Each structure stands twice: as C-alpha cells, then as structure tokens.
Amino acid sequence: MATISIAGNTLIGCLGVGSFTGIGTAMSLAQRTANSLTQTLSQLRGKVNVAAQAADVSAASAGSSRALAREERKEGAISLAYKKLDRLLSDAAHVDNQAAGAVEQLKKDFYKQYGYLKPECEKSRREKIKDVIKGAWDGLCEFGSAVANFVCDAYEWCKEHLDVILKAIAVVVLLVVSVVLLATGVGGILAAACWGCIFGIVFGFVSGGVESVRNGGSFWEGAIDGALKGGIQGAITGAIFGGIGALGQFFGSSMQFSANALQFLHHASQISGGISVVMSGFDVLAMMDQIIDPSHNPIAELNNALHENNLYNVFQTGVAVIATFTGGAYQSMNNKEFAAQQHAIEEGKKDYRNLYEEHSGVKSQEGKPFTKTVKDTAVEENMRRNNGVLRDDTTGERIYRSSKGNQKGVTPPSNEAQFDHRYPRAKGGKSGYENLQIISRDNNCRKSDSLGFSDYHKSYNDHVVPKTNNFGYHSGVFGGIESLIRSTAH
Secondary structure, three states: OOOOEEEOOEEEOEOOOOEOHHHHHHHHHHHHHHHHHHHHHHHHHHHHHHHHHHOOOHHHHHHHHHHHHHHHHHHHHHHHHHHHHHHHHHHHHHHHHHHHHHHHHHHHHHHHHOHHHOOHHHOOHHHHHHHHHHHHHHHHHHHHHHHHHHHHHHHHHHHHOHHHHHHHHHHHHHHHHHHHHHHOOOOHHHHHHHHHHHHHHHHHHHHHHHHHHHOOOOHHHHHHHHHHHHHHHHHHHHHHHHHHHHHHHHHHHHOOOOHHHHHHHHHHHHHHHHHHHHHHHHHHHHHHHHHHOOOOOHHHHHHHHHHOOHHHHHHHHHHHHHHHHHHHHHHHHHHHHHHHHHHHHHHHOOOOHHHHHOOOOOOOOEOOOOOHHHHHHHHHHHHHHOOOOOEOOOOOOEOEOOOOOOOOOOOOOOOEEEEEEOOOHHHOOEOOHHHEEEEEHHHHHHHOOOOOOOOOOOOHHHHOOOOOOOHHHHHHHHHHHHHHHHHHHO
16 A cells, blocks of 8 residues: 655655656656746847847747747646646545555454464564464463373373272282392292292283183283282292292201102102193193184193193192102202211311320321221211211212121122222321321222322212202292192183
C-alpha cells in the first residue's frame, strides 16, 4: 500500500505497482523549461524594443510579441496543469494514507487474534524474542506433560500388576542374598541352600514361563511366579540335601578309617551322582524341547510319562540322597585322611634322632642293619606322632608291621612297614636313629639304594586318597533340588 508525501511542488510517492517520482520530475523539468523560455523571450523582447527605438523594425517587433504571447500562454497552461496534477496526487496520497491506516489497523486486529499467522519478516525484535521464550516454555510444558502422562501410566500399570512386581522384587532379593553369601565363602548347609535358591530361580523361571505360555497365559507372569516358587523351594531343598551331606560328613569323620571303605564311598558317590546328573539332565533337555517347539515335543512327552510313575520319582530322589550322603561321607573321610597324611610327612622329615635322649646306649655303626631296639622304639615314636597309626614317613600312607615276620614263599603286602636307611647301608649308611625312616615295602623296593626319595616314590595321596572335587556330593544336591522343584511344578 502506498505511503505518499508532497513537499512543495516536488512529488515523491510509492504505490507498490509503480512510482510517481518520474511524473513529478518530468513536470518540474517542463515547468523550469517554460520559465526559462519565457525569461529568454522577455530578454529578447527588451532587446527588440531597444532596437526598435534605433531603427524601424516594426515588423520584427510584432513577430516577437506574438511569439512571446504564445509562450506565455504555454507557460500558464503548463503551470495550471502542474497545479491541478499536484492537487490530484495530494488528494490521492491523502486517501491512500487513510486506506493504509485502515489496512494497518485491520492487520493489527487480525494478527492480534491470529498471531501465529504473522510472518517473521513483519515481526519486531521484541516479538521474535517473545516467540523464542514462548516456544521454550511450550516445549517445557509438553515435556512435563509427557512425563506426567508416563508417571500416570506407570502408576496405573503398577496398580494392575502389583502382585507381579512384588514377586519380582522378592526374586531379586533372594538371588542377591544367595550370591552375596556365597561370595563371602559360606559353606555347609547354608551354601547348599544358596545354590539351591539360585538353581531354583533359574529352573523355575524357565519352566514357569513355558508352562504359562502353554496354558495361554503371559510368559513373564508365569516366569516370575515360577522363579519365586523355585527360589523358595530350591533354598529349602538345598538346605535339606545340605543337611544330608552334613550327616554323611559326620558319619565319615566318626567311622574307623578303612581303605576299602573309602574306596566304596568314593565309587558309590560317583555312580549315584552320575545317575542323578543324567536323570536331571534329561529333565532339563525335556524343558528345552518345550521351549524350542511347543507344538511338537516328544522328549518332553516321554519325560512327563516317566514322571507320572511314582516309582521313577522316588528312584530319582533316592539316588540324589545316596549321592549326597556318600559324597559327604567320602569327603569327610578323605579330608581327614589327607590331613593325617600331610602331618605324617612333616613329622617324617624330622627323623628319629630325638630318641637318643632316652636310648643313649644305642650305637650308630656304618654298614650295619638296625637293631631290634632301634626298630621297636622308632615304631613307637612314629605311632605317637600320628595318633596311634603307623604311617610312611615319606608319603603318610598307612602301613602295617607284620607280627609273623617274613615267611618263605609268601610275598609281603605292599603296605608292609619296612625300616630303610636314608643313606643306603651299601654305601656306608649308619644304623642309628638319624639314618632311619619307616616306609612301605612298595616304596622301599622302588628306592633301593637311591640317595633320595622324591624321584621314585608314588604319592599315596595321588593314588589312594585323591584330593578331588566331590562330584557325588554336588551332583546329589543338584539332582535333589531339580527333582523336588520339578515334582512341585507339575
């Protein structure tokens, strides 16, 4: 829309589709030209009049007068036209200014109601800053509204699933407590309960979720419910089987040691533990079969059919009990014997020269055999050191002194006690207490005339009483927990 202003006879305007500047300039130039021409003719007329006075130039004077009159008429016409045009443009500018004011007011009213439609090019700096602040505030409000909606939705979801949340928290607490207790090094019944809880949570989580899906329910709800039940049942079952193992350990520590008994307990725990692991492994395989293909699971169907037989369930639990008990007994007896052997080895390093204090009359001679007094007193000292048991001074093995002595045609047992010269008699070894060691016949034969024992002896600990991890005990606890959880889950 035009904004027009007139200053004197100079027209300056802008109408959006054109400009009055050229018109005003042209009119001003025409007016100046006419004025200049009139002035020039007036000067010429004056000169002609002067000349007319000097000579008779009437004809020329008459012509110039006519020309001057014509130019004066033109000047008057141009001046009149300029004045009228100037008035017309002034009126148009006035009307245009009024229209522009009305349009501006309409724009203000419109943008006041629909400010968001106002283009950026027409906004002031203040309005732009205001828009930035308003945009930031609106964004903050939207974020707050989104957070509030999320909190409300979460609250409603928590209300709807409160029981599942509480069960999940309980499962996490059980798991964390079990892991922390095991990390601190607890043992015995408490350790078995912790392991039972952990295994029960894992097994119950998977089996509960699968069972829930098979029944048309939610996997997570069934899994959380199964994990909680499995964790509690696992902890209780683990404690029970830990108690069975502890009872076996008490039995093993209190019974009289026997190599045959130790071997029996070892084999019994290994066999029963292996059977328990196989049966429990088949249960886990059946569970995996249900997860992989819920619609077709022949392994799971076979396993379910087996567990429908009470005899099978009793056998599985019984095997786990036997593995746990015999494993505990073997572990206790093995550890007890192992400790006794280590003690005997340490005592054997001291030799028997302390006996000279009580038997000062004993003479130590080179290349001579040990006397009966030296042998008898050394046996008594050995048994005193080892709590009444005669043991090999180099391996800690239980050895036995034959009451009948060597018999012709009869091979002595490998664990017969024999009196050996530490430094061989054939090489000048003496027959005193300082050169005596009591070892088994088997070790003495291997030693022969050697100077040392470390390169030839067979460690009794490595071959008869191995210091192994107790497979039977752990597999029994595992199998017992698994069988009880599975039976309660179905």
